[in-house]
Amino acid sequence: MMFRRGLMAAALGMQCVAAPALAEEDAPRDVEEVVVTARAQKLYRTEEVSVGKLPTEPLAASQTVQVINAELIHDLGARNAQDLYRNISGVSFFSYAGVTARGFRQEEIFFDGLRGDPYAGFSVPQLFNIERLEFLKGPAGMLYGPGAPGGLFNYVTKKPTEVFAAKASTVVGTGSRYGGSVEATGALPVEGLSARAGVFYEDRDTPRRNAGDKALILDTGLKYAFDLGEVTLQATRYEQDLDANRLRGVPVDASGRFLTSRRWNHNEPTDFLNFEANVLQALATLRPTDSLTLSGGVRHTEALETQQYHEPQGLFDSDGDGLVDATTRQFRDQIRKQQNWSVGVNGVWSGALAGVDSRVLFGGDWFKQEASLDNRSKTGLRTAQAGSPPPLSLFDPAYGLVSTSTYALGPFVRTYTDQKRAGGYLLYEATVGPLIGTVGARYDDFEDRSGATTFSDSALTWRTGLVYRIRPDVSFYGQWAQSFEPQAATSQTPLAGGPFAPTEGEMFEGGVKTELMGGRLQTTAVAYHITRTNILQADPRGDVDGDGVNDQIAFGEIVSKGVELDVAADLTPNWVLTAAYAYNDTRITKDNGRTVLTNAVGDRFANAPKHTLGFWTRYQFPELGLAVAFGGDYVDTRVSMSGQKVRPYTIFDASLIYTRGPWEALLRINNLLDETYAASGFIDRTGHFPGEPRSAFLQLSRQW
Template sequence: MRRFILLASAALGACPTLAGELDANAGGDIGVGPGDAIIVTGRVQRLYRAEETTVGKAAEDPMNIPQALQVINSDLFADQGARDATDIYRNISGVSFFSYAGVTFRGFRQDQSFYDGQRGNPFIGFSVPQLFNIERVEVLKGPAGLFFGPGSPGGIINYVSKTPSDTPSLRMVATAGNYDRIGISAEATGPVDANGIVTYRLGGFYESMDPYRVNTQNKSRIADGGIAIKTNEGGKLTLQAAIYDNYLRANRLRGVLTDDAGNFLTDIRWNANEPTDFLHLKSQAYQARYATAIGERVTFDAGVRYFKAREVQQYHEPRGLDPNNPDLVRREFRDQIRPVNGLSFMTNATARIDILGMEHKIQAGADWYDEKNILDSRILRTGVTSLSLSNPIYGTSSTDTARAALLPFTRTDTRTKRKGAYFQDQISLMQSLLLVGGVRYDNFRDGVTTSTGGTVSSRPTYKDDDVTFRTGLLFKPRSDISTYVSWSESFEPQSAASQDRNAGGPFAPVTGNQIEAGVKTQLFGGRLQADAAVYRILRRNILQVDPSLPPVSGVDQLAPIGEVTSKGFEFDLAADVTPDWVVLVNYGYNDTKITGTVAGQAITNAVGNRFANAPKHKVGFWTRYQVKAIETAFAFGGEHVSRRISLSGQTVKPYTIFDASIIKGLGFAELLLRVDNIFDKTYAASGFSAQSGHFPGEPRTFLAELRVQF
């Protein structure tokens, strides 16, 4: 706490005295009423709402999209003290944690994410997206191929970056907490010139902590900046850059071993990594976006994004219990380097035109992506000291790095190219009835070159194209109620490594489709938003080993013999119970089963006829009450995830945890005090394998933030 006080003093010392100029309700809506009286609406009113979303590549009212979606905004980030993507999953129905940045999405595992509608995630490999420079997170559920191209059918997550603002603002935050957490950040935005033609944004973030797992330490640095230029009436060019540096000591984490009933075999602080192990990610992302309105009925935008990342990791991988001593965990040492870079382009246009008395919102666009992904890996499998579960002694594997350095790297060089174009028409058949239809063409080319010591062992390549469709019907009995039914398709190219001719390749993509029906409401002037959706997703053409065919050159023969069906129901509620009290509730039910395969063959990430880490029930809630008289807001939330199974079929126990926070206005600033996992429950956030164990959830943690904004 001494560190916190010093940082807070430094932050406050850098700010001029505001002498009452700061309103206690900073962040509220301020308008001018009769007689020029200033009317301040409390920050809680419509606090976590989104009036429009760009998840469909063009700005649109969520009520007009025939598919379930959610938008998590920066107000919720702030109130929940969210740092990275894993902190917000509890707010999204149908989404739960799987591993690292991966999630279970409507029953399916996926790791895909987009930035400002484009491919190019700078958090590669085993790093988790940070939220410091993110304005909101948009979640489109179900197949999103029409706008985003090939991908998993569960849905996509789109991170929308903070951009320069016309309103001058400076925000500084000092952070402290248990596990030696300490941090400071600052961000400034506003006009450069007197006419506001050019605006800027600059931001910097630093945080360090020693998490609860033994030997670990995390240090995260982010620097981002941007310039926006008003090029014409309704037109703007935005240039942005972000640099990330994440150093994680002994934190290329696997789980903690469990028995088949899901009980941890040792303390959750146990770590297979040595103090000298590490993961270090350095990455940069640069993007430019031009958007303009042409008259009142036409919009156009185009964007380019480039990212470059390099993740270096040296770590000890657990390999299960020693059969001769159940207290010892066998290990191997891995030395890996992952350089990745990607370049993407996109363009979109919309036009509203009247044909035969009906308004058409026509939308068309195209995108292109090229990625180079290299993995240099060497693995030391012998002579690595096992580690005790009950009394781990570290420091005995100091020679592992040197011995591994004598091994040749195995290089896996993956090249991915994607290009596609789409067309959609939204027709207003009548004032209360909308018909949406869209088609997309995609062409892709994948290739993987595997070599050891410079000698190439395989070089499979594959190219193909596909056409997918999406259609939906919306009926609005009132302007604040929207009912819909939709049907959409998806496809995913097979893994390039699976296209080996010895394995029977090349193979056609995995295909999928979803039918969904739902209702969206914005009742009582938007104070009550309640959405519900029911869906059925079918996935076909999943590759499996074909036991009826003998191996070729030692490679198992594959065949597209898999089918999976996912059924579910989701409900989301956001309500201003009073002007000072807001409530968020989400619930997701999902039942994903293997509905077609060869007996005895398992689909990846599935055990028997069930998918790993796919809970049937997931509940999340958050409520915030503001007491204006004492300038304080009290918040309370929780999450429940039902029983799951791990990749090895071990039970992952259900859990329920609770969190709380207090936000106190200080006149010149505000103070957040937050506690996660109030009752210090020991639980598994997800399951992995019998060799690596389950990922434990965080024990009770405390966070304090002093925020100054003017």
């Protein structure tokens, strides 16, 4: 409570103004390069691309990072992470904060280059205190250690600036949406000292019956700049109250069409998911010489998620007419806690080695997380029984028939999961004429504990890259990179045949980047081939050693092949277009002949569309203070984890932005044509996740 009151007082004690986009020198350097996907004439364009563990201009880098910057986040009217995925080629929604990236399910999230997601469990990152989102494509093991081979999300938070700026906003919209925010940044009356504070609150009814969403963010920061660098301290409080919002999908038929209303909810009105987290962070950058830059950070997170919800357990025909019309349910009462520490240090040296222009990247990181889950549950049957959750109709759901307080719940059962990660890396870059070559390696130690099972191991990952700048505005590039993911600690027991080596990823990628027409036309075209091996699955021989536990075997292989094309063009001084297309073919290429791989359906991979296309365009009328923005999103046919068809969809959104002096009005309309569609598939008993119906909100802001 004292933490929350202190943040509130700091935020309200400053003038109610909002920070514009941060200067590049205020941004932490935590990915290797930037490909600018969010740009418009002096609005979306980022002309200085200096962020990264190894700062590199796009045409000189062999890795690809797509960036959604503050201006695009604003024009999109984006409130949380799910609003941004369509703007990144090769990325589509999977569930909650998880996505499909280059064919693979990906849930790893970094903040300011540090491992550790404060949004525990089933909450989705909010964007109020986010300056930009960076997505590093492909395996990132050499830079960041364990992770999925499809890519890595890094959220860059807002930092204090010396230039005073501030903003106050209020919002109203459909679904009884209302809320407001204030934020301010500027210099303090101490040489080199600046601060930032912000408060965000929003309340709305979400589209599913009974469901609501309340969010509160209290954010503060203090920055001290001196001759050799700067130090930034940050403290953030996150709260979300999600009424009846521990959501699964809506059941579908064989063709992938919803059996009932997309607003159907399996949760009771009294169900909830409440989340709170406190985050403390310190970042530092030092420049002891012109050729050496050192940076580092440490973050501590404590998060608590409590939830009570009804989980769909099985569809059935309640009246004998041959049609499925109801589901049994299980009630779950859960408490999830996590506490983690994340530390990272990074250095870049530049100069000449043996007469060759060179740069050396070196650094390391350490991460420790302690997590626990307290769980108790009660499963109901097809007919209502005392002490059990009653079934629920798909077409005429009756809520509140039985109080959850009458359920015959057993005692809480607690499970623990602890993680330790430590790694160090070294990369060398050499430039010889138009050729730029890189080679780097990283060594990792990791230890996982789940209950009584503890497992530790190590891994060595490599990356090499080559760029050929055929012209100053055209370059060809290629890279080979590796990744690894430790197997779940619960699977490492010797009774099941463990321990097992990590799952491994390997990628070959090549493409061309351009900055034509004086930089007004930027393009990236890339083809890639990713192989994921050593995937754990059940041993077809069963209990091999006769100890009473069925064995497992690391045997599976998945291959992902694809092409991506990103275009950002200034069509006129007032008209900009960005577009992102991706083709992906992800296939199961090796299994044990009897056991289905996780997220696999036949030789396909769940929620991996072959084609996706997203675009966003904005036209501004400077003399009127008016801008009109319009975007679309197409996602091809997919299959759910149960093999059910997930139908393709196309939706459109729009924003209208009116500015008069320090005032701005933003009108945002989502799903203009009110299309009914599934954003992704899950399993047959829970159905597909429905996309949101048409909605709108109006945000009024005042800047100083």
